[in-house]
Amino acid sequence: MTIYQPRHMLVTGGAGFIGANFIQHVLAQNAPIHLVNLDKLTYAGSLSHLEHLPHAERYHFIQGDITDAALVQHLLRHHRIDTIVHFAAESHVDRSIASPLTFVETNVVGTAVLLEAARHVWFEENALPAAQCRFHHVSTDEVFGSLGLDSPACTDTTAYQPRSPYSASKAGSDHLALAYYHTYGLPVTLSNCSNNYGPYQHDEKFIPTIIRCCLQAKRIPIYGQGNNCRDWLYVDDHCQAITAILRSGNIGQRYTIGANNEWDNNALAHYLCEQMYRLFPAASPYTTLLDHVTDRPGHDFRYAVSTEKIQTELGWSPCTSFEAGLRKTIEFYRMRYTQ
Numbered sequence: 001m002t003i004y005q006p007r008h009m010l011v012t013g014g015a016g017f018i019g020a021n022f023i024q025h026v027l028a029q030n031a032p033i034h035l036v037n038l039d040k041l042t043y044a045g046s047l048s049h050l051e052h053l054p055h056a057e058r059y060h061f062i063q064g065d066i067t068d069a070a071l072v073q074h075l076l077r078h079h080r081i082d083t084i085v086h087f088a089a090e091s092h093v094d095r096s097i098a099s100p101l102t103f104v105e106t107n108v109v110g111t112a113v114l115l116e117a118a119r120h121v122w123f124e125e126n127a128l129p130a131a132q133c134r135f136h137h138v139s140t141d142e143v144f145g146s147l148g149l150d151s152p153a154c155t156d157t158t159a160y161q162p163r164s165p166y167s168a169s170k171a172g173s174d175h176l177a178l179a180y181y182h183t184y185g186l187p188v189t190l191s192n193c194s195n196n197y198g199p200y201q202h203d204e205k206f207i208p209t210i211i212r213c214c215l216q217a218k219r220i221p222i223y224g225q226g227n228n229c230r231d232w233l234y235v236d237d238h239c240q241a242i243t244a245i246l247r248s249g250n251i252g253q254r255y256t257i258g259a260n261n262e263w264d265n266n267a268l269a270h271y272l273c274e275q276m277y278r279l280f281p282a283a284s285p286y287t288t289l290l291d292h293v294t295d296r297p298g299h300d301f302r303y304a305v306s307t308e309k310i311q312t313e314l315g316w317s318p319c320t321s322f323e324a325g326l327r328k329t330i331e332f333y334r335m336r337y338t339q
Contacts, residue, residue: 002131002248003247003248004131004134004246004247004248005031005247006031006033006082006083006134006246007032007033007034007080007082007083008033008034008036008079008080008081008082008083009026009033009034009035009036009081009082009083009084009085010035010036010038010075010076010079010081010083010084010085011023011026011035011036011037011038011084011085011087012038012039012066012084012085012086012087012088012110012114013038013039013045013066013086013087013088013089014037014038014039014050014061014087015037015039015041015045015046015047015049015050015061016039016044016045016049016087016088016200016202017044017049017196017198017200017201017202017235018087018138018196018235018238018239019037019039019045019087019088020049020050020200021198021199021200021235021236021238021239022085022087022239022242023035023037023050023053023059024050024053024054025236025239025240025243026239026243027053027054027055027056027058027059028054028055029243032058033058034058034060034079035058035059035060036060036061036062036075036079036081037050037059037060037061037062038062038064038066038071038072038075038088039061039062039063039064039088040063040064040065040066040088041063043202044091044092044202046200047061049200060079062075065110066086066088066106066110066111066113066114067105067106067109067110067113068113069113069116069117072113072114072117073117073120073121076117076118076121076122077121077125081121082122082128082132082133082134083133083134083135083136083246084114084118084134084135084136085136085138085242085246086111086114086135086136086137086138087138088106088110089106089107089110089138089170089173090102090103090106090107090166090169091140091166092166092202092204093142093164093166093167093296094296095166096164096165096166096169097164097165097296097297097298100165100169103165103166103169104165104169104172106169107166107169107170107172107173108169108172108173108176110173111137111173111176111177112173112176114135115135115176115177115180115186115188118133118135118180118186119180119184119186122186123184123185123186130185130186130187130251131187133187134187134189134246135177135180135186135187135188135189136188136189136190136191136242136245136246137173137174137177137188137189137190137191138191138193138242139170139173139174139190139191139192139193140167140170140192140193141154141192141193141194141195141231141256141258141303141304141305142162142164142166142167142170142300142303143160143162143167143170143171143174143192144158144159144160144161144192144303144305145160145161145162145163145167145300146161146163146300146301146302146303147301147302147303147304148301148302149229149301149302151302151304152306153256153258153304153305153306154192154256154303154304154305154306155256155305155306155308155309156192156253156254156255156256156309160174160175163298163300164298164300167300174190174192174254177190178190178252178254181251181252182252187251188251188252189245189246189249189250189251189252189253189254189255190253190254190255191241191242191245191254191255191256191257192254192255192256192257192305193233193238193241193256193257193258193305194230194231194232194233194257194258194259194303194304194305195230195231195232195233195303196232196233196234196235196238197232197233197234197235197325197326197329198234198235198236198325198328198329198332199235199328199329199332200235200332201235201329206230206265206268207232207268207272207326207329208333209221210269210272210273210276211272211276211329211330211333211334211337212333212337213286213289214272214273214276214277214280214282214286214289215276215280215333215334215337215338216337217282217289218289219289219290219291220269220273220286220289220290220291221291221293222265222266222269222290222291222292222293223265223292223293223294223295223296223299224292224293224294224295224296224299225266225292225295226264226265226266226269226292227264227265227266227301228264228265228299228300228301228302229262229263229264229265229301229302229303229304230262230263230265230268230302230303231258231259231260231261231262231303231304231305232259232261232262232263232268232322232325233257233258233259233261233318234259234318234320234322234324234325234328236320237259237318237319237320238257240316240319241255241257241310241316242257244310244314244315244316245310245314248313248314249313249314250313255309255310255313255314256305256306256307256309256310257305257307257310257316258304258305258306258307258318259307259318259322260307260318261318261322262302262304269287269290270287270290272326273285273286273287273289273290274286274287275326275330276330279330280334
């Protein structure tokens with residue numbers, strides 16, 4: 001098996017939740033990777049996520065937009081980028097329903113700009129062999145659409161059936177990434193991950209919302225009947241999976257990344273409320289704060305992905321138990337919300 005070693009890496013969206021965790025993960029490694037973080041710093045990104053980085057002398061931040069072709073090409077040239085890990089995306093389903101064109105611009109056009117810049121600089125200007133560069137595109141399990149309760153988990157060969165403007169825009173970006181592999185030979189890999197949780201996730205997401213509402217004694221909104229199912233993956237495990245794909249993944253391949261840890265929203269909300277009550281007792285159980293609200297339009301019932309391919313080919317499997325991951329996550333948000 002050929003091992004790829006990044007030297008000069010561009011991370012897009014590195015001030016966001018998963019991107020920030022990935023940057024910390026990469027810089028903590030012994031490999032002398034120089035890393036550039038390109039982030040627009042929208043509401044979902046914050047430089048506070050990147051304080052006290054290990055080996056900060058190897059890190060450089062640029063505020064900018066992935067749709068800015070001139071900027072992207074300049075960064076690839078000036079920083080001698082040989083590896084792109086592309087996280088930057090609009091990702092909140094409710095926001096995509098309210099403002100779909102923003103998602104098309106960032107997720108589809110932005111990805112196209114990055115791919116074209118990589119093709120132009122790596123192949124046309126520098127004549128780099130494909131073995132000396134990588135473009136990893138980070139996507140979501142939502143592109144596969146909604147599963148039934150007994151449906152098998154999605155794999156890398158499952159047909160796409162996106163059902164929201166967000167998932168449709170991510171599906172479009174996935175197709176573009178793999179098209180650049182098939183058409184131009186760009187060394188692309190792609191991953192579709194399940195729901196992540198952990199430090200630095202935006203307050204609007206499900207698990208941070210429950211923790212915050214418990215600590216602040218506010219109502220906890222649960223969409224519809226709360227029967228929707230998700231597979232929950234700790235963010236550090238996701239970062240390790242991406243690293244495994246970068247180093248050893250087969251070019252032009254898609255890998256599904258999950259934790260085999262499915263919960264319906266009701267069960268997870270009750271479990272998390274019980275854990276919060278055990279850690280931070282209150283006058284009444286936090287489950288009394290649960291409040292069922294009007295369901296999200298087109299709310300997908302269930303997502304699940306198979307980890308068989310990445311386990312078989314790359315030897316990766318999640319190593320953080322849900323209990324341990326939640327303990328770390330609760331402590332992070334306790335510090336955030338009680339200071």
